[in-house]
Amino acid sequence: MTILQPPVTAAPFHTPPLLHPVHDFGPRTLDFSRHVALMAIVNRTPDSFYDAGATFALDAAVGAALAAARDGADWVDIGGVPFAPGPALSAEEESDRVVPVIEAVAARSDVIISVDTFLPEVAARAIAAGAHVVNDTTGLANPGLAEVVAQTGAHLVITHSLAKPRTVYPRPSYVDVVSEVAAFLREKAELAISLGVAPEKIIVDPGHDLNKNTLHTLEITRRFNEIADLGFPALAAVSNKDFIGETLNQPKADRLAGSLASGVICILGGARILRMHNVAESAAAIRMTEAVLGWREPAYLLHNMGDVNEPAQP
Template sequence: MTDERRREAAVYLPALAHPIRRIGARTFDFERQVAVMAVVNRTPDSFYDRGATFALEKAIEAATRAEAEGADWVDIGGVPFSPGPALPVEDELARVLPVIEGLRAVSNVVISVDTFQAEVARRAIAAGADVVNDTTGLHDPALAEAVADSEATLVITHSLASPRTQYPRPHYDDVAGEIAAFLHSRVELAVSLGVPAERIIVDPGHDLNKNTLQTLELTRRFAEIAALGLPALAAVSNKDFIGETLDAERGDRLEGSLAAAVFCIVQGARIVRMHNVRESVAAVRMTEAILGFRQPAYTRHNMGDANE
């Protein structure tokens, strides 16, 4: 597509250095594909589900249901991002490893572990995780070393606070530019520690140490994150910037979440992290078709001698 046609379509198609990614048992072509990452939190205090999948059987059931509803990827977390007391590594492992093992035993879906602990990353990869999703931007560089010693992919997310600590009144002079620069520097760090660039994904961290106005601007300017040349992840689902924008409680943010995800896709996002899997998969697949990435499931309307 020419630059002129890109402008006409108001769509940003990022030039990716390594668009074809083998992640676990699956291959993604991020020039023509958007992956849907489902969320399973094995925590009693997650911001959205408030412990609905804390029980082991509920967590595994949610993970297998997400795949059945079309998710390409399941993200399993044992510790929320929000401020709170530190959870011992062994306790975090006790939460996430049984879910990873249970899901891997029945599925080849991509599995990521949401952690900032290097030991959790190592043990999760050994249990079958394909991705380490670090929401602290490599606060501990040892986590990158743990990924480097494996075949796993690393998600580097922008945030400013030390893990599980407060960060009141975040300030940015240029929110998207500063986040892009941060991610670029952390990618360089990960590469220096042995993680190949073709196994790195970036996430600007919607709402993470950002207020609603900052997150809305970041979303408008998502193309600046995608321009880093690595597949960009948008974790927008049910977040507070949607609730504050629409005056919507946690259980009433689906439509806003879908709108934010679709906008990020047309600005270059190639993975979206979503709670409501069935609805999100439909929105993503429709967006892919509009962008010309996929063909319709079938074509009958006005295709014959008689109108249907």
């Protein structure tokens, strides 16, 4: 007997008006009207934000991606250049970092693969190697990226950020950060569509902490429904970020609880993809939230289901 109900969401949960709820990513199909995708993070950089180079070696990067898929990730995001300001990396060197990882993961798993890049040349090589998505954290600073996506039929994540790639943007200021971020994403989505990207291939990301201070990012988290109301699946990249550290006075190693709380708040505001470091814990938080929303059945039912109150399974 099924306990799933029709996809009607009760207040205070926000149901975004998705233009295209069902998305095909290679062998996988996701229905964002009743599923939240978990995007794991694999950075093949010697100076990554969270793991400080722990997955820089090729074997380590491939192993981390496959482990993430086993632990419940729907998706792995593979990057070769951090967002933080720093020297430019050539397309050749960036491709050398990400393409072998993508090839190895695509050969051994049906997990969705995105490449975190803003260079059209890298995007083209990554898609040819098996990537399904281009995750652009620069908000189409290079419109040629959209042209590559359009030509290949890949998905495109459009992220709000103000700085030129890998440059400093001191003291970002907004009159109304959420309205301005939403307007930016709407404009960039229209640009992508004008360059040939299909609307059903677009995902938007408000860019938590990217050229924003902690107060800005908390406001985006609180009003995430306004981002989701753009009609494209909305991604929340909240994992272990500085806004959590500053809010809770915690170093990166202690930010898991704050990351999970922020992620769930975004889901309730309409987020349909979470980009997270701690895969197993994030998968559990997502599955619990989906069950509360009526989208997922519990793994089993014993408690108060019979004449005797059965103990929970270990």
